[in-house]
Amino acid sequence: MRGFVDNNLLLLMFSYLSSAVSSLYSSSCQLQGRFNLNGMHKTGDVILGGIFQINFFSADPDLTFTSEPQLPTCYGFDIIGLRQAQSMAFAIDEINRNSNLLPNVTLGYSLYDNCIQLRIGFRAALALVSGQEEEVTVEENCVGTPPVLGIVGDTTSSNSIAISTVLGLYRVPMVSYFATCSCLSDRQKFPSFFRTIPSDAFQVNAMIQILKHFGWTWAGLLISDDDYGVHAARSFHSDLGPADGGCLAYTEILPWGDDSAELKRIVDVMRKSTARVVIVFAHKTHMINLMKEVVRQNVTGLQWMASEAWASVDVLQTPHLMPYLGGTLGIAIRRGEIPGLRDFLLQIRPDLHHGNADGKSVVNQFWEHTFQCRFAPPPAGWVEAEGELCTGQEVIENVESELFDVSYLRPEYNVYKAVYALAYALDDMLQCEPGRGPFSNNTCAHLQRMEPWQLVYYLEKVNFTTTFGDQVSFDENGDALPIYDIINWVWLPDGRTKVQRVGEVKRSAFKGEELTLDEDKIFWNFESKQPPQSVCSESCPPGTRMATKKGEPECCFDCVPCSEGKISNTTDSMECTSCPEDFWSSPQRDHCVPKKTEFLSYHEPLGICLTSISLLGTLICVLVLGIFIHHHSTPIVRANNSELSFLLLVSLKLCFLCSLLFIGRPRLWTCQLRHAAFGISFVLCVSCILVKTMVVLAVFRASKPGGESSLKWFGAVQQRGTVLVLTSIQAAICTAWLVSASPVPHKNTQYHNDKIVYECVVGSTVGFAVLLGYIGLLAVLSCLLAFLAKNLPDSFNEAKHITFSMLIFCAVWVAFVPAYISSPGKYADAVEVFAILASSFGLLVALFGPKCYIILLRPERNTKKAIMGRCTTK
Known part of the structure; x- marks a missing residue:
């Protein structure tokens, strides 16, 4: 987790969280500290927490070593992160209006910004499970924001691993909509972790199926230097081989920062490699830095395969990068539809009375970012927005913003499913009949005395179907039924770009894994307009066998003709088989023919x-x-x-x-x-x-x-x-x-x-x-x-x-x-x-x-x- 936080800070946070979460099991506790976090809140009988990426940059304050360090300053407002947070708010609002789901319970929410930093996301998790009040009493109604019963988040695998490791000790359920690391499927380490996005293991398997479909047996792999990339590489190396489609030409680790020397070396390896297919498991920032070097060295003629982390990133889909990234095949989160979400987003209004105790409201941040205005007085420590004061009367319907584009809802759809999963689990728990419950002495959980592990029990058994027609349930590892869209980056003749869906890969309970591809719709960024050839060695025809080259990967081999009396009748045969006693190999060594018979004949x-x-x-x-x-x-x-x-x-x-x-x-x-x-x-x-x-x-x-x-x-x-x-x-x-x-x-x-x-x-x-x-x-x-x-x-x-x-x-x-x-x-x-x-x-x-x-x-x-x-x- 280089660049996130050192071990001492994690230990300090862990000790703090231990004392904070213990409030769930004792009559009262004293808050050890308060965090100033960007967030948005809504009260309710039951509060659900959420952690989202509202800003994607942070600036560390100066260290004086004479006072307590302050939180980093977050900047670089992310409209997509806000839309994901608002999707959770919309789902909760929709549930509250549904008389059939939690009819006598009102859901509320506390959503925080993690600034894509573990140290901030960790503090957000602490604030969610302990509350922000100085003293919390369990027997009485909590004052202010109460502790949450479940958390939707986090956005990254590394954050989710760190947070869920601690939350799992107290069985606080956490449902992620974006963390895909296959390591999170370990139920021993993460007993209360769930997710509505498929794991990297399935994503890797989907890519392997695509490799096999197009006959690409020689591919390059670039991964980010974090849990997301490292575990993806492990899955590739354990699952990918000649029998499954090929092997990896090179496995390179993308640097966290803008290490120009390392990026230059990586791109130089790509340029010299014979592999025409490059698979990248990395986040948006890594790809932006990588593409700068790709453009500088003018490395073209590659077929890129994108992991879901950057397959739908708009900043990379520009005409400037299309000569390099055009035709990219990506594994994307399942696209869904959320009726009514756009109308809900158009109702966003600023919180003019929002104080500074909990940081700046994410809604106010959107307002400042969209209308280039500011709220008075400006929160201490924040960069003041340019322009006039925000009045809250600005006409938001006339603003062209990506926030209101709900045509391609992918992470938002996962957020929507995560909220509903928690709601259905809570509804099942509240419908328990006394004396017939699943807990000790056939007891049921009660809303006033409910403990998080009880909600985990029902969350494991949840099973429902969304309005979009997708079934949502969790397996024994907390993973949802996996399904991915396969998308293609199309470079249009007028220079514009678009992303189109060209297939899907899913796993069903009855048919297993299925890959569906519409090849006629795929745009190939090559002169031939056909899929490229990416093999280390051409396939061995019938009549030959594969002989691995010493010191090279298994998919690099020579084709050795079968010896006399032996044949191979399949492509890429590993061994030649001997013909039966009365048969001999044909001249092509691809089938057995009856041996010639010789005797002193009347016909010769x-x-x-x-x-x-x-x-x-x-x-x-x-x-x-x-x-x-x-x-x-x-x-x-x-x-x-x-x-x-x-x-x-x-x-x-x-x-x-x-x-x-x-x-x-x-x-x-x-x-x-x-x-x-x-x-x-x-x-x-x-x-x-x-x-x-x-x-x-x-x-x-x-x-x-x-x-x-x-x-x-x-x-x-x-x-x-x-x-x-x-x-x-x-x-x-x-x-x-x-x-x-x-x-x-x-x-x-x-x-x-x-x-x-x-x-x-x-x-x-x-x-x-x-x-x-x-x-x-x-x-x-x-x-x-x-x-x-x-x-x-x-x-x-x-x-x-x-x-x-x-x-x-x-x-x-x-x-x-x-x-x-x-x-x-x-x-x-x-x-x-x-x-x-x-x-x-x-x-x-x-x-x-x-x-x-x-x-x-x-x-x-x-x-x-x-x-x-x-x-x-x-």
């Missing part, structure tokens, strides 16, 4: 190529088989076991066809069948080759003396049996593999995070290795036997062709193993298909190519004579 070029080659090989096998069947009686077909040749062609056809099982999306049956078919087909093929090789060796041995017996082991039955046995072994291996650890389809995400690779897991690596090993064993054995028989003197010796085919076969499958292991996904299947096709074509070409050449192109060599002659020549 590689699959089409392999399928075509497989079918081509099968077709060639069919053609060769057809040729052999057609020429089955020719010597070259019959020369080397035609039955095994036919069986070998069938097995090669199966080898070509089994490669198709490796193409297409893996299924359980294809995974189980592909390796079994592959293994059995190739074993059948290699078994036929092995038997053919063994037959060649047996025939050669039979051609030698004593070797005829070897042929009996390689007859047709033995050949078929050998092939069957060798193939059955592979079938058994496949069966054991499928039963113990069957291959199954698998969705593999190891190769690519954004793809699902469908593949067949072999199940048992041992089973797969045994299958390949068995084929390899037969192939190596065939190769060795064919190599041994390659130089045998046969008329058509196939040993050379078998050796060549087996070398191709073994080379292909030896190269297959490392290529298969190192190939991921579908390429492993492609490698295996390629190995199958390559080895199959190698066998087909090496074994049947020369025969088909002779059959089709050299038929003259396909005779027994040619074959025998060739043998003879050789």
Whole structure:
């Protein structure tokens, strides 16, 4: 409370008030001192007190240290303060004329001027609760101005805090019409404080809703260095954040006095800040000083938001300041209508008989201020007014004064509601039926012996509706049902200014807090005529997340793209969420899409190529088989076991066809069948080759003396049996593999995070290795036997062709193993298909190519004579 009063003076006042208020609880007391205060009074059965700001400047008298200090001299007459005081007088007069409210009680009033100074306001409160007479007796009717039962006031939060702290000790009710500090809602500290104006907590919440409505996430906050500003800042910092609309770019404290250096620094911070919205919680005098520096530095392009303390101040709504303050959005006290108030104000007449004991009458001050006259004799210590003597006959109706402008009643409407709240509480108390009262032993309060705390009890339960249609009641903290008007300062084309209502914010018992804005009516003081952008960082679009910048407020952040596999589908997302297992993030990272599936497909070029080659090989096998069947009686077909040749062609056809099982999306049956078919087909093929090789060796041995017996082991039955046995072994291996650890389809995400690779897991690596090993064993054995028989003197010796085919076969499958292991996904299947096709074509070409050449192109060599002659020549 810098600049108001020191602690010693407060302690002195407190001790005085304690002794003064004790008059309410003792039979009599002696007044410790009298104060010369500006005021106006009216007698009645019950007196209500009021503290108003009639003057807004004071001059301290010289201190001599030899006599008691005198009160400061008040000057700078405030017409609005007088209108508020007269609103209370009108409300009391209206209640006295109302036969339904307090019908047998006449209300009076004692209203004092606080000169917007705590030390004067505190003295006014002391005078109200103790009276101004030298001795006050409770049992008898008081002489002069009696103590009040309730006080309407004070005008500022700081004054209300100090006064209500003391009045609360004695439960003297105080109903403020202008003190908004949220700290006054503390019922433990201020048990008898009420107010008809919403607290700063709701005002701050209303501003936060406006910030959120326009997307302003980066705002500056200027506060006055008093309870009003400090508690507002606390509410902002506790309620405002990215989730609620943003954060504060700077929080500056306006100096109490005209500290030009401090104001220069504050405005310089505003000019350099990136925040385009400036919220100011301060009183009129602070804003006047601040705007002087704003104009000096020519700081424009700001969107101002005004607290109720200066949102309706006329002195700031001038054409000179409109380039800077035009378009201001303000939180204003609810505007109301008070029928009959203007007629009441026009009846104001001076008190020509008013003495100087209680100071100068506020009505007389108005008269002097309006008509520039003076009353004789002038009160001692006051500056004498210029002009002639006031007669009281001046025609007030012809005076153009702001006093009579009742079109925008805001604080006056709160004063009106405060008076009626006290009146309704008093009326409820007087209607109490004896024996059914709320106090001890079901007693009621009596007008002659009424105590202030009894009125507090009824004030907490008051509930009524004004003629304007507003409901008035108090919650458990003494706060009225909150409602604010949202106003806009409009700069008209002709240079004039006006303040218009563009919305409201209120809290209802059923719907909670509601913000209503008519954006079409709002004047924006920018070239675009649109709301400004006031953000520290632009909103992060979907697909990104917010990353707070180190050392900066929470609303200053970078937009970091979501990593692969994560998305954010909202603006300003704090985190990126992972996609489900079978989904992946879109390129924009704003939604999940099904992962691409990868397998060796019939529709891709590689699959089409392999399928075509497989079918081509099968077709060639069919053609060769057809040729052999057609020429089955020719010597070259019959020369080397035609039955095994036919069986070998069938097995090669199966080898070509089994490669198709490796193409297409893996299924359980294809995974189980592909390796079994592959293994059995190739074993059948290699078994036929092995038997053919063994037959060649047996025939050669039979051609030698004593070797005829070897042929009996390689007859047709033995050949078929050998092939069957060798193939059955592979079938058994496949069966054991499928039963113990069957291959199954698998969705593999190891190769690519954004793809699902469908593949067949072999199940048992041992089973797969045994299958390949068995084929390899037969192939190596065939190769060795064919190599041994390659130089045998046969008329058509196939040993050379078998050796060549087996070398191709073994080379292909030896190269297959490392290529298969190192190939991921579908390429492993492609490698295996390629190995199958390559080895199959190698066998087909090496074994049947020369025969088909002779059959089709050299038929003259396909005779027994040619074959025998060739043998003879050789």
